[in-house]
Amino acid sequence: MEINPREVYTTEETQKILKISTSTMMRLIKKGIIRAAKVGKQYRILGKELLRLVSPELEDKVGKVYGKGREWVHRGVDEQSTE
Numbered sequence: 644m645e646i647n648p649r650e651v652y653t654t655e656e657t658q659k660i661l662k663i664s665t666s667t668m669m670r671l672i673k674k675g676i677i678r679a680a681k682v683g684k685q686y687r688i689l690g691k692e693l694l695r696l697v698s699p700e701l702e703d704k705v706g707k708v709y710g711k712g713r714e715w716v717h718r719g720v721d722e723q724s725t726e
Contacts, residue, residue, distance in 0.1 A: 648691040
């Protein structure tokens with residue numbers, strides 16, 4: 644499926660495109676990973692936002708943040724095991 648950057652997608656359409664569950668979709672929106680506009684009681688996502696989400700640049704940023712967090716956790720575990 645091709646993502647049109649000027650198209651507006653519902654959460655259901657976005658879930659199908661990204662192949663994720665409803666709970667994952669809401670978690671990504673609430674954490675700000677997917678930027679969405681609330682229209683009434685529903686969210687709408689721009690196609691360019693979906694393209695940004697699946698871009699390799701964002702994936703690199705997420706990987707770096709994950710790596711830093713993982714280092715921090717392991718450092719704490721290593722310090723506790725030496726005590």
